[in-house]
Amino acid sequence: MPTKPLDRLMFVQGGLCFFCKQPLPKAEASVEHLFASSNGGSNNDENCVACCKSVNALLGSMSLKEKFQVVLNQKGQFKCPNSVTSTKTATPSKKPPKAPSVAKTKDDKFAFVVANLKRRGNSKPRTLKTLTTTIASLYPKGLSKAELASLLQQLQSTGKVTVKENKVAYSL
Numbered sequence: 001m002p003t004k005p006l007d008r009l010m011f012v013q014g015g016l017c018f019f020c021k022q023p024l025p026k027a028e029a030s031v032e033h034l035f036a037s038s039n040g041g042s043n044n045d046e047n048c049v050a051c052c053k054s055v056n057a058l059l060g061s062m063s064l065k066e067k068f069q070v071v072l073n074q075k076g077q078f079k080c081p082n083s084v085t086s087t088k089t090a091t092p093s094k095k096p097p098k099a100p101s102v103a104k105t106k107d108d109k110f111a112f113v114v115a116n117l118k119r120r121g122n123s124k125p126r127t128l129k130t131l132t133t134t135i136a137s138l139y140p141k142g143l144s145k146a147e148l149a150s151l152l153q154q155l156q157s158t159g160k161v162t163v164k165e166n167k168v169a170y171s172l
């Protein structure tokens, strides 16, 4: 049997994150004390699970009750905050093979997004994440990932949006 706690737990869990059940590269893995060690939880394997660093950081020293709540709130679809799945599967096939559709439509979309952001005054999205969801929500019929990415790209390349450490600044 592997001797390090993390190795042991990973072995027991079949190399998957305890929470999201995604393959867990060792670089992303960490040991989560279910009953936090700061609250007197033991270091025994029975109190520990291997999981994504992100969710470990999130759970931190929450009480067991709070942790249960976090887990139950996911309704069985638990995804760690920065789930490793995307990096694993998405990279090669991220860009659709199709050539981008008519440039005019793209520019129209861009103008529409800029106009919408302008209208928001002081309540513009502050983080890249909310900006992304905001733009996506402007297109209830759906916006492909490539289109969304290209709009974000265009916002930045035209200097209308500056992203620094996930914080977004505007000069519209």
Ligand SMILES: [Zn+2]
Residues within 6 Å of the ligand: 017, 018, 019, 020, 021, 022, 051, 052, 055, 079, 080, 083
């Ligand atoms: Zn995970």
